[in-house]
Amino acid sequence: MQIDWSHFTPWASLAGGVLIGIAAAMFLLLNGRVAGISGIVGGLLRPAAGDRAWRFAFIIGLVAAPAVYALAGRYPVPMIDAGYPLLLAAGFLVGIGTRYGSGCTSGHGVCGLARLSPRSLVATLAFMGAGFATVFMVRHVIS
Secondary structure, eight states: OOOOGGGGGGHHHHHHHHHHHHHHHHHHHHHSOOOHHHHHHHHSOOOOOHHHHHHHHHHHHHHHHHHHHHHSSOOOOOOOOOOOOHHHHHHHHHHHHHHHHHTOOOIIIIIIHHOEEEEHHHHHHHHHHHHHHHHIIIIIIOH
8 A cells, every 4th residue: 555645635634624614513503404415405306495595505605615716726636537427326326325324424424423423423434434345345356
């Protein structure tokens, strides 16, 4: 195993994690809601009265943030070794997983663990374990 030291960015990663934590805490304190992306997007698909504006604002913020970042810095170059069919299948499977798991990584991993939710702990362990197993299989067994 080798570490790619030229792309090892602990301070930038720490800063990003702190910003995510602050944003999730502020969202919970100011709105009384958990900042789980799948729940927010899912709520747009079956909207309740008076519930659409903040959900749209949240999604617009997620989409606009990279544009604001581009004003201050340079986009990193993404390296994805998969075609569109595989990416679509992966996205579909992630969507199914968030439905069955009652949430996504942001809902369970960031917000649920911060609230000491046992259900979120189990969900986070499950999707982290599945991710570790997938990377191991792809990098060491298949290739």
